Amino acid sequence: MTIEINVEGLSFSYDSRNRALDNVSFHVEGERIGIVGQNGSGKTTLLSILMGFLKPDEGNVTINGIIPSRERGRILKVFAPSFEKGRLPYRMKVKELVELLGKVTGDPSGVRELAEDIGISTFMDKRVYGLSSGQEQLVWIFNALADQNRIPALDEPFVHLDIHAYRRVVKALKERFDSYILISHVPEDVELLTESLVVLEMGKVRWYGQLSGLEPAYEVFVPSGANVDLPGVLVDFGNVLVCKCSPELLDSMMKDGKILGYKRAGVRLLYAQVLD
């Protein structure tokens, strides 16, 4: 399902001193929407407004034609949000939550399969208060992915996850859902997992649009002694340099065998420019 978000002149303050969102306007449309920005840039606040948990001080917001501040019940029928600092019933055992979500969604076997796939079946007998941060985060993600009829809206879902859990969650998300909203401060996650993007900085929108419209760019890893004409050096590790690179330059450096590795970095470079 396509997600369409329209935001016009949105401002929100938690207190009189700081504006968490300051006259924000953007339009994004697509199946997989990313919201990226540095710490404190307003990502969670924006998602809380989109999901109807906070009311804008000023401005207009619609998501798939729904006005979240007026129609919270409707929003939560369409979207399943998962926040980084969520609240779960603390005394509940994980297996009780799995059973409950099985009943609520009417798909107990699908829900048990999801629990298995993302790895929470290994700590089913624990109560929520006894979970590690990563385990608790997995339970939150499980909660948001349990109902396949709702679109997950995930706030920093990978922060506490180890590489195995990260891979399992990404696989479950991509296999089960065509559409989702993903908030992250990690540009690589957004680049790999989304198609349409909003970049926030200090409560303002700095860029929005389709990732396909971004110029392809790479970061290459080069030994510092290599005799190469290097473009912008981003990081100097002493023995290895990380450099910004166009697709053409990457191609010729690869033919010359002069690089140790490379990765796609369109969003990272955009993000760095925005923050410069």
Ligand SMILES: Nc1ncnc2c1ncn2[C@@H]1O[C@H](COP(=O)(O)OP(=O)(O)OP(=O)(O)O)[C@@H](O)[C@H]1O
């Ligand atoms: N409950 C709150 N009370 C007061 N100020 C808050 C509250 N929650 C967030 N803020 C402030 O609002 C601003 C935006 O915070 P928000 O949590 O939306 O940012 P974020 O981009 O999600 O950050 P992070 O990547 O660190 O999670 C920050 O300056 C933050 O200090």
